[in-house]
Amino acid sequence: MNVLCVIPARYASTRLPGKPLKDIAGKPMICRVYERAAKASRVAAAIVATDDSRIYDAVLQHGGKAVMTRKDHPTGTDRLAEVAEKYQDVDLIINVQGDEPLIEPKLIDELAAAFDGDADLQMATVCTEITDESEQQNPNNVKVVMDKQGYALYFSRSLLPYPRHEGTPVYKHIGIYAYKRDFLLAYAKMAETPLEHAESLEQLRALENGYRIKVIKTPYRFVGVDTAEDLEKVNAIYRQMMQG
Template identity: 40%
Template sequence: MKIIAVIPARYEASRFPGKLMQVLGEKTVIATTYQNVVETGLFQEVFVATDSEIILEEIHKFGGNAVMTGAHETGSDRIAEAVSNIDCDIVVNVQGDEPFLKKEPLKQLISVFNNDFEEKISLASLKIKLTDKEEIANPNNVKVITDAEGFALYFSRSVIPYPRETSSAAEYFKHIGVYAFRKKALLNFAKLAMRPLEIAEKIECIRYLEYGMNIKLIETDFIGVGIDVPEDLEKARKILKDSAL
């Protein structure tokens, strides 16, 4: 299998415009993410997919691979356009605003496809257990519930499962938006119209479920720093500074 990584990178962001071009240590956020992904050694090629000339120039400046795309509603749609003419079997989507993603969770995602000889799995993604009540209730944390074999049943910004029976020890998992796709599933996704559940929740992986595709979730204990607001950038800078000591 030929496995590549693609980092969708949109310049405009509603909560923190231009966040990928903010400086983190000696490099920008997007350059840090790109170089960390390359250094895992897991991928034959790594690309940034962007609609921004600024980000395109930033990646080309240090010899990285970047693909210019049109405007898209979701990262999956952007990646689908970017890989349409790239020879590969598995595409791993790494978020541009997750600069500290580690090698092991990426290896876990890729391994899902090693024994999937009947190609029942369209994509794989990560989940992490939530225990803090505020984190569980936070609509910015997308929650996921799975069946007994780890396949996604639903994703929501609401609390799922709802704890109507308080004596039951329900478990809660946050979905981490890192995906490994079969290329053909990704290209198929881009041809499908959004349906009401995806539109209501603003969660793109619901589209896969609405059209009957299988998403395998892998539990991880990795806690990264997603840079969504300026305060997150300060956290990331502190982590980088502390790790250098």
């Protein structure tokens, strides 16, 4: 299976302007994400998809691959689909967010492996258990519940499931996706659905249209970069990694 890893990156960020180019241990963050993604053994190639020449130039200057995309895409899925159209020989596209400089290459491989021997699977993503109550209640942490086969039943910014009885684990959705190329192209053309609009979660569009999403559980913990404080945390982790 020919696997392409695409990393969408926009310069604009409400909480951290110019986020993709923020320094992490001597390199722009987007380049750190690219380096980690490119280490996945199942990935034939990784590429940054951006609408900003500053990001494009930074990736190339540090030895990475990048492609310019249109500026008018309403969602990240649309930007991803534009790239997918250009790579007709690709079977599977894995979307890694540009603010995940600690993405684990093995997790990308596990996501690709979910499609092995399953011709019907069109889309997959990742979750991790969260036990901290404040994290569970935080609407910025998207929660997911799955059936016994590991397929998503629903995603929500609200706490799922409601803890009427204690002991049921709560899973946080990690925004890493894998799509069959043909499905991605069709998915990007689907109209916004009511639940997608209500929760502001694109993945609900797939569920509302009757598609199944496989959810891989992972023990890995990530520090995504949304704020200046997150950036400091990631820099500290990178310094430790480089010393080790």
